[in-house]
Amino acid sequence: MMSEIAGCLKIQTQGQSKLQEGNMSTDVSNLGKSGGVYIPPFKLARMMKDVEDKSSVQYQRLTWDALRKSINGLVNKVNAANIKNIIPEIFAENLIRGRGLFCRSCMKSQMASPGFTDVFAALVAVVNTKFPEVGELLLRRIVLQLKRAFKRNDKPQLLAAVKFIAHLVNQQVAHEIIALELLTVLLENPTDDSVEVAVGFVTECGSILQDLSPKGLHGIFERFRGILHEGEIDKRVQYLIENLFATRKAKFQGHPAVRPELDLVEQEDQLTHELSLEEEIDPEITLDIFKPDPDFLENEKRYEELKKTILGEESEDEEGSDAVSDGEDDDEDDDDEESEKRMSSRCK
Numbered sequence: 001m002m003s004e005i006a007g008c009l010k011i012q013t014q015g016q017s018k019l020q021e022g023n024m025s026t027d028v029s030n031l032g033k034s035g036g037v038y039i040p041p042f043k044l045a046r047m048m049k050d051v052e053d054k055s056s057v058q059y060q061r062l063t064w065d066a067l068r069k070s071i072n073g074l075v076n077k078v079n080a081a082n083i084k085n086i087i088p089e090i091f092a093e094n095l096i097r098g099r100g101l102f103c104r105s106c107m108k109s110q111m112a113s114p115g116f117t118d119v120f121a122a123l124v125a126v127v128n129t130k131f132p133e134v135g136e137l138l139l140r141r142i143v144l145q146l147k148r149a150f151k152r153n154d155k156p157q158l159l160a161a162v163k164f165i166a167h168l169v170n171q172q173v174a175h176e177i178i179a180l181e182l183l184t185v186l187l188e189n190p191t192d193d194s195v196e197v198a199v200g201f202v203t204e205c206g207s208i209l210q211d212l213s214p215k216g217l218h219g220i221f222e223r224f225r226g227i228l229h230e231g232e233i234d235k236r237v238q239y240l241i242e243n244l245f246a247t248r249k250a251k252f253q254g255h256p257a258v259r260p261e262l263d264l265v266e267q268e269d270q271l272t273h274e275l276s277l278e279e280e281i282d283p284e285i286t287l288d289i290f291k292p293d294p295d296f297l298e299n300e301k302r303y304e305e306l307k308k309t310i311l312g313e314e315s316e317d318e319e320g321s322d323a324v325s326d327g328e329d330d331d332e333d334d335d336d337e338e339s340e341k342r343m344s345s346r347c348k
Helices: 002-018 041-050 057-077 083-092 099-112 114-130 132-152 155-170 176-188 192-212 214-230 235-249 296-319 322-344
Strands: none
Touching: 057 083, 057 099, 083 114, 083 296, 099 114, 099 132, 099 155, 114 132, 114 155, 132 155, 132 176, 155 176, 155 192, 176 192, 176 214, 192 214, 192 235, 214 235
């Protein structure tokens, strides 16, 4: 199946560069680069139905706008309780065509709701098993965000990127080497802020680093010890380091790499991406922008076939957990209310 995905990805990428955008009707000419103007769902559906040529630029742009709205909506409402229900809906969307939209939505939602970072990382981990190109693209964009934030001393952006990377390491979407490299950079010339960020990072992913790279983690803690002995950082930050040593002594109890309800991928199924902070990174931002595809109908058909295969596998995996799912039905209303409250505080 991976060869089919790669073939489909290649065709769509080539198609986007072959054809320039044509004339649009008045209804869709103002949608913006990624379909920015709001169109009510019922109106969008009617507009799509009214277009006779399903390969036309007009129809492609309408489906792009629908894809963006659907991906944003699903990412916005995902939480630990409903993630197993969201996953099939995510795969039902064309994640090859919309891979840039998916990554963008995950990063915006994570920035708005950092407390749900482990949920977003779990969602990405599942998608990564079927579409590793998506997982790699997201990791590249987050690393680029981190590098820019570090250079600009933008602490909120830096904290968000660091937290996301920590949980992608926990899910083994990102290789642990990037975690050790990041910590080395943060602690090379320690400041109050950089040490505080490093402490938070180790708290998030120290448990898995202890398993995957105990020597590397030991070296990081030796650096923390040296910073304490130097005594040049603020007392508050020194206290954070001391607490981190206590957390390590307790074997990161209370800070598991992955919560049981978010442990959705078998270790042998996960594809881990190695990326260095020193690499030149292409975020492929053009993937977020609508471009006509001369092979649109063929590529849509290809994804429909892939979707059937993927969702068939998902159904088989979930058959054994039906009894557990039935017991959670009573909580669905509460979960929906929680999602609505969280969505109101998120970036659209």
